[in-house]
Amino acid sequence: MKLSTAVASRIGRILNEKGMSQYRLERKIAMSHSTLKSLMVERNKSVNLTTLMLIIKGLDMTPAEFFDDPIFTDPELVID
Numbered sequence: 603m604k605l606s607t608a609v610a611s612r613i614g615r616i617l618n619e620k621g622m623s624q625y626r627l628e629r630k631i632a633m634s635h636s637t638l639k640s641l642m643v644e645r646n647k648s649v650n651l652t653t654l655m656l657i658i659k660g661l662d663m664t665p666a667e668f669f670d671d672p673i674f675t676d677p678e679l680v681i682d
Contacts, residue, residue, distance in 0.1 A: 647682075
């Protein structure tokens with residue numbers, strides 16, 4: 603699995619767990635729909651750290667909480 607896929611999957615699961623829509627997150631962090639959508643549908647093959655930190659903050663999480671998921675420790679995770 604690619605890192606971008608893992609990040610999109612994690613964001614999607616957290617949104618679902620929190621009962622939060624992608625639109626609500628976009629509004630909360632003042633991010634354009636196209637930016638978040640391109641990350642979620644993996645149009646961008648890399649993940650910008652600044653963007654990811656804004657998203658994590660908007661999810662009311664710490665980076666440690668966000669990355670504390672087995673998806674990020676999978677030996678098959680491809681970081682390119």
